[in-house]
Amino acid sequence: MQAYATAAGSAARIHTIPATTSYSEQEVSCICESLFNEGLQTGRTEQLTHFLWTLPDHLKCLESALKAHALVLFSQQQWKQLYRLLETHKFSPHNHQVLQDLWLRAHYTEAEKTKERELGAVCKYRIRKKNPFPSTIWDGEETNYCFKSKSRNVLRDAYKKQAYPSVEEKKRLAAQTELTVTQVSNWFKNKRQRERAAGTLEKSSAKSESDDGSSGCDSKPNLSLETPFADMQAFGYTGAAAAYFPPPMTYDPSLFNLQNL
Structure with missing residues (x-):
């Protein structure tokens, strides 16, 4: 727990971190996960970008750092680099959903900027068919209507x-x-x-259709390009750091006073 407290204090001083500062893998994972979730909530990734830049190469290869890097590339609209990162690194199943959403949102946004118009349902369907999830962020089983x-x-x-x-x-x-x-x-x-x-x-x-409080809706909310990418909470991301942590890593995200960054 002391290591996490140390990481928390470090996260609060990210803007002063020199490139030579060393962290344990556990501390880097904690900070990356916290800043990643903050980026999803706020749409701002400047602190995350700077923190990743200070890391030595061997720590940049941690899964939490790679996932954080994917979010930075998305926010910077560096589509090719984002696709390459997701296609060339194998991610754990607990990270698949958020990275799949980044993959889709990136392709949708890229297409919208090319076409200079909003995408309709048919266009989005064609994009999904043309750009299936890479095996690195997908278990290979088709999902239909969720x-x-x-x-x-x-x-x-x-x-x-x-x-x-x-x-x-x-x-x-x-x-x-x-x-x-x-x-x-x-x-x-x-x-x-x-x-x-x-x-x-x-x-x-024929019988009554009043089934057990059913809402008549099975699907997830549609990806919306009209709102900032931070609105990924609409897809079930509440910003709770535990949602994206590797199973061995447990800590209290309230330790990180990121409001003062």
Whole structure:
């Protein structure tokens, strides 16, 4: 804990750090994670940029430093360098989501600047198809409507047997697919609506669509290029540092008094 307190004090004095200052790998990871999350919240990466610049080469190769570097490249709109960094370094699964969002937002922003107009849903779809996630930030399993293929297959098989599952069946499916009961309810509701529109669901089997508080929305919020990249909190990033730490690293982010940077 003392090491983290030392790192916290160091983070508060980043603007005075000489290039020769040495840190342990643990301290560097702590500072990078804290400044990374601050950058997501505020959209400002100046302190993070300066801190990375002071690091010796062997510490710049730490995963937390590479992830922080990706955010800096994004904020500087250095697209080619960002893509190269993400494509050539293998990242841990717990970092995949945030880096996938950076990858997509970078491609969307780059395309918008080239076309000089906002992108529609079709354009974004084409960009995603043309620029799939590299294996370094993706487990290779397709995700559709935020559900992985294996989860969707389980739901499809269950639907063939019963289009109106009971509450207990929904709970069982939720546990099996690692989804929430509401997500399962919404999936069945939407599936029934699509089949009814196509005329494939018998009218005699129609029931009330008031499923367990379902909202009728399964998907994540759309990436928005109209707002600063710091608004990535909209995708589930609350700025809590623990969300992006390697499992062995645990510390209290409140130790870092970054407001005084």
